[in-house]
Structures are given as C-alpha cells and as structure tokens.
Amino acid sequence: MTTFQQREKVRFASGGTSCAAWHYPGTNGGCVIMAGGTSVTKEPASDRFAPLFQEAGYAVLAFDHRGFGESGGTPRQVVRVDEQVADWHAALACAAGLPGVxxxxxxxxxxxxxGGHVFRVAAEDPRVACVIAQTPLVDGRAIAPHALRCMTPTAALRLFGRGIADALGALVGRPPLLVPTAGPRGTVASLTTPDAMDGTRALDPEGRHTGWEQTVAARIVLQLGGYRPGRQAPHIRCPLLVVVCDQDQSALPDPAVRAARQARNAEIVxxxxxxxxxFLESHEPAAKAELAFLRTHLSTRP
Incomplete structure (x- = not known):
C-alpha cells in the first residue's frame, strides 16, 4: 500500500474553471507536474510515483484535467485535448508559485x-526544465488502425455510432453519451486492446479510488485518430525521457520511439x-530510470 508524506489539496484556475490538485512539498526546489490519460484522475495516475519523487526531494503537483475528478467544468468526462493542454500550462503557472519551488x-x-500532451506543452512553454513521457500516445493516426483491429466489427460500428450521436447531441446541449474507457474485445468501449483492461489492476489494485469514474464521452473515438502531439518533438528544447513498453498494445511503442528520435535531447528507455x-511488473526499473533522469536534469538547471 502506498504511503504518503505531507500533501495538501490546492486549486488553480484554467479556462474559467478550477482544477483540483495534490501538492506534495519538496525540499530541493524542483517540482514535477503529473497527470494521467483519458479518464484517469490524479490519485490513480500519480500515487505510485509521486511519493517516490517527493522522497527524492522534489515537490509534486498532481492534477485533474477540467471535467474530470475533482476539477470543475462541464460537461463531465469529455476529453477536449486543447483544453487539457491549456490545463497543463495553468498547472505550470501554479507550480511556479508554490512555496519552495x-x-x-x-x-x-x-x-x-x-504523455502526448506533455510533448505539446514542452514545445510551447520555455519554462519546462525537462519532461517524462511514460507509454505516451503520440500519434493517433498510427495507433487507430491497431485499436480498430482489436474490436469486433459489430462493436466498432456501435462505438462509432455512439460517437457520432454524442457529437451531434453536444451541438444541441445534450449530456454526453458515455462509454467505458476500457473493455474486453466485443464490448462497446473506448479501448479494447489486450492490455487495456489492466488499468484497474495497475492503478487501483486495492479499490481505494471509489470516485474514479472509468468512463469517457463517446465522441473521443472521432477525435484521437487525428491527435498527433509527437509531431511537436523537434520543437522541444529541454531534455526528454520517453519510457516505452515493448508489448504495449494501447499506445504502441514504435510511434513514441520515432517521435523521441526527432527531439533534440531525448533518452529512450x-x-x-x-x-x-x-505500474506493475516494470515499476522498479521505470521508477529507477525516471528518478535518475530527474537527478540529472532537475536537480540543477543552468
């Protein structure tokens, strides 16, 4: 079970609403901003790594994107990638003002x-000292065909039908049509790749995060195929660590490796x-690599 040192709830403004975050105070002046993908809220996203970063002396700011978790914003459970990237920029401003950072x-x-969003944020904001992208989704166009092959034809048609109905309903103010973030092959879910169902076991094995809603608005199926944040890699000036898993069936390792090779100063693990x-069997080497990267690039900065 994860144990926490001191942490406190903070909130910061983004896009006219309020984002909720955990602040872990640090001791060495560095700070790591953390968030998870799709519908993953700040606790399951960061609980395995944030205490390790804090123990190494770094402050942590782990936040919920607007419309998810304890953050404000409506409609709920809707992924809008530009708004989420704006939330990261707002989190940067918040972190810069935290005591001791x-x-x-x-x-x-x-x-x-x-992990894809951070490519964009780092390319856009010179305040970023370094970046860790863990099993990142960097090229929706590259992964979409594989994701579709992992669905049965009937389930794929039903998912796209629900996505279209959700997008059209949004135009007239209807509530989002939600689907599970992950499900077994044959079900109507955002992802049915072989490793998609590992999420709960990896992020909430003890069932403590009862408020974590593992659903997402169905319109996401119409959006992510065109989301390609890895194309910003050549514009990232700060050090970048890309952690890929060689059997990753959800984000795929090859697009992330290709993106990392386009960056000026990237390491690939x-x-x-x-x-x-x-979060599971490779947690120890992942944590070791990420802590070593932070010690090299965040302990001091010219």
Whole structure:
C-alpha cells in the first residue's frame, strides 16, 4: 500500500474553471507536474510515483484535467485535448508559485494520453526544465488502425455510432453519451486492446479510488485518430525521457520511439510489458530510470 508524506489539496484556475490538485512539498526546489490519460484522475495516475519523487526531494503537483475528478467544468468526462493542454500550462503557472519551488526547475510527467500532451506543452512553454513521457500516445493516426483491429466489427460500428450521436447531441446541449474507457474485445468501449483492461489492476489494485469514474464521452473515438502531439518533438528544447513498453498494445511503442528520435535531447528507455507495466511488473526499473533522469536534469538547471 502506498504511503504518503505531507500533501495538501490546492486549486488553480484554467479556462474559467478550477482544477483540483495534490501538492506534495519538496525540499530541493524542483517540482514535477503529473497527470494521467483519458479518464484517469490524479490519485490513480500519480500515487505510485509521486511519493517516490517527493522522497527524492522534489515537490509534486498532481492534477485533474477540467471535467474530470475533482476539477470543475462541464460537461463531465469529455476529453477536449486543447483544453487539457491549456490545463497543463495553468498547472505550470501554479507550480511556479508554490512555496519552495524554483520556477526554472519544473518538470512534466504524463502517461498515455497525457504523455502526448506533455510533448505539446514542452514545445510551447520555455519554462519546462525537462519532461517524462511514460507509454505516451503520440500519434493517433498510427495507433487507430491497431485499436480498430482489436474490436469486433459489430462493436466498432456501435462505438462509432455512439460517437457520432454524442457529437451531434453536444451541438444541441445534450449530456454526453458515455462509454467505458476500457473493455474486453466485443464490448462497446473506448479501448479494447489486450492490455487495456489492466488499468484497474495497475492503478487501483486495492479499490481505494471509489470516485474514479472509468468512463469517457463517446465522441473521443472521432477525435484521437487525428491527435498527433509527437509531431511537436523537434520543437522541444529541454531534455526528454520517453519510457516505452515493448508489448504495449494501447499506445504502441514504435510511434513514441520515432517521435523521441526527432527531439533534440531525448533518452529512450525500453521496458518489458504492456501499457501499464510501469505500474506493475516494470515499476522498479521505470521508477529507477525516471528518478535518475530527474537527478540529472532537475536537480540543477543552468
């Protein structure tokens, strides 16, 4: 069971609403901003890694994107990638003002969909000192055909039908049509890849996060195929660590490796296992690599 040192709830403004976050105070001036992908809220996203970063001396700011978890914003459970990227920029401003945080020593940590967001944020904001992208979704166009092959034809048609109905309903103010974030093959879910169902076992094995709603608005199926944040890699000037899992069936390792090779200063760490392996069987080497990266690039910054 994860144990926590001191942490406190904080809130920051983003896009006219309020985002909720956990602040773990640090001791060395560095700070790591963390968030998870799709519908993953701040606790399941960060509970395995945030205490390790804090023990190493870094402050942590782990937050919920607007419309998810304890953050404000309506409609709920709707992924809007531009708004989520704006939330990251707002989190950067919040972290820079936290007690004991050096504004020039702020890192980003994201996994899955948020692992793609951090490519964009780092390319856009020179305040970012370094970035950790863990099993990131960097190229929706590359992974969409594989995701579709992991669905039965009937389930895929039903998912796209629900996605279209959800998008049309949004135009007239109807509530979102929700689908499970992950499900077994044959069900109508956002992802039915072989490792998609590992999420609960990896992120909430003890069932403590009772408020974590593992659903997402169905319109996501119409959006993510065109989301390609990895294309921003050549514009990232700060050090970048990309952690890929060689059997990842949800985000796929090859697009992330290709994106990392386009960055100016990138390291690639290969781990065995599926999409959630850094929270499961590959947790120890993932944590070791990420802490070593932070010690190198966040302990001091010219």
């Amino acid at each position: 050096d504004p020039d020593r702020i890192a980003l940590w994201g996994f899955s969909l948020a 290969h781990l065995p296992g599926g999409h959630y392996a850094p």
